[in-house]
Amino acid sequence: MTRLLPEWFVERINPVPDEDDLPVSTLELFFDLIFVFTVAQFTAIIAHDPLIGLLQTVLMFGFLWWMYAGYSWLTNVIPPERPARRILLLIAMAGWLVIALTIPAAFHGGGGIWIAVGLLVVVLVHGLMYLQAARAFGAVFIANLAAVASVFAAEIGPEGLWRYVFWGLASAIVWSVPIWHGQRGLRLHPAHITERHGLVVIVALGESVVAIGIGAAGLPIDADLLVAAVLGLAIGACMWWSLFVHDLPATEHALTTTMDAVKRVRKVLAGLSYAFIPVLIGILVTAAGLKKAVGHATEPLDLPASLLLSGGVALFLLGTAGLRFSMPLPGPWQRVALAAAVLVAAPLGLVNTALQLGAIVIVLVAGLEIERRVARSALKPALSE
Incomplete structure (x- = not known):
């Protein structure tokens, strides 16, 4: 050809x-x-x-x-x-x-x-x-x-x-x-391919902030607006932390240490292509939920909006679990459990928007802190040797 x-x-x-x-x-x-x-x-x-x-x-x-x-x-x-x-x-x-x-x-x-x-x-x-x-x-x-x-x-x-x-x-x-397709004859640079996929997530997370701005257009500057906006930003920050602080650096290392070109390509396919579908759709769904939540912090959400908020974050976390499974990286089931905990918070939105947003933030912060402590405990025996 x-x-x-x-x-x-x-x-x-x-x-x-x-x-x-x-x-x-x-x-x-x-x-x-x-x-x-x-x-x-x-x-x-x-x-x-x-x-x-x-x-x-x-x-x-x-x-x-x-x-x-x-x-x-x-x-x-x-x-x-x-x-x-x-x-x-x-x-x-x-x-x-x-x-x-x-x-x-x-x-x-x-x-x-x-x-x-x-x-x-x-x-x-x-x-x-x-x-x-x-x-x-x-x-x-x-x-x-x-x-x-x-x-x-x-x-x-x-x-x-x-x-x-x-x-x-x-x-x-x-x-x-x-x-x-056997993936033979294809070669990839680990650092570049990891950074490209990470960058599109960063820009997509920025879109969730834009969604806050769109939802706030024409609304009065009051607690209903500011509380929901700040909590929405906190959720986005936790999503960033969950992927970029440990997972993507570890992904780059896993790809770099995979010498076989075909195995490396298959890891990229599984971890950065397939698994990033729920990661990115999760961001979109979360942004749609935030668009409905901004300006209504002290009011209840309808069922679709509350499901968008919790479901989007949970979908994102399941995507990061898929990334961990495919590399492989430690702790994929921790992310599955964290996604389930975020989904449990969905009914709170039917009572109060800020209550659901705050619960999601608390669950994410607590889950990420538990992950950090578990990872540090796992490193101690290796460092002592």
Whole structure:
């Protein structure tokens, strides 16, 4: 397939030799901001209709996250250091912007076909660039194109069940790839791939703060607003702490010490691709809950809003448990137990919003402190030796 590409194209994006230290470029950070705008569109969908919105989010996010992760892999092996590569990434960013703007119309209304056009641009740029680094990517490229065809079928067809089926098919196609593709011929830099996935979580957590601001628009500055806002920020801080203080540094170490390239790729797939789906959707769900909670700290929440708050945080924690299982890192079941404890706090929102928010913060702080003490106790015998 690469023989069909123009010679000038191959020469300009030919991958550089392997490097131990591959820093994340500012263009990649710019790229992440465009993608998170794409992700942020789902918060409004979930907040508008928690049940149907969450179903639509899961179906669309499955394919979109696969392609974002694909771009983090792409720049991992082909750094955007040359003008041609940068231009191609900017073209891909335009595709992501089209996708983001058309997400609200994907399941109803006109204009949904443009999301398929945006995805086609994103998939073509990604595939043509990646083929220069790994011939083994050809089969994956074909699967990605098949998934785009499924999205075109969804958007050309009638609204309703038809679109749900074909969006689900698109996600199923791409996420089946690791089952039949042996991952041979793919190589990744541990520090870079870990940092890229961490950065998109950081920016997504920033989206939860933006949700607080959106929820506060036009409201009076009083205890109802400020208490819910500060507690919402505290929840976001605990989510950050749970992932970034120990889990991601340990993940980078686990990947670095995995010498076999295929095993390393499979760990990235399981821990940073699959497990990060609940991590990111959990942030979106939490942001949707915070949007409803801000300005109503002294009032009760309705059941959907209280479930969004606790369910989003719990989903995030389950994703971090999946990361720990896949690396493997110690304490995955601690995160499962912590997620269950957060869910128990959901009924408190039916009594008082601040009560539920405060309970979630207390549960998270207590759980993270217990984790810290358990980890320190486990280190003592090793240090004494």
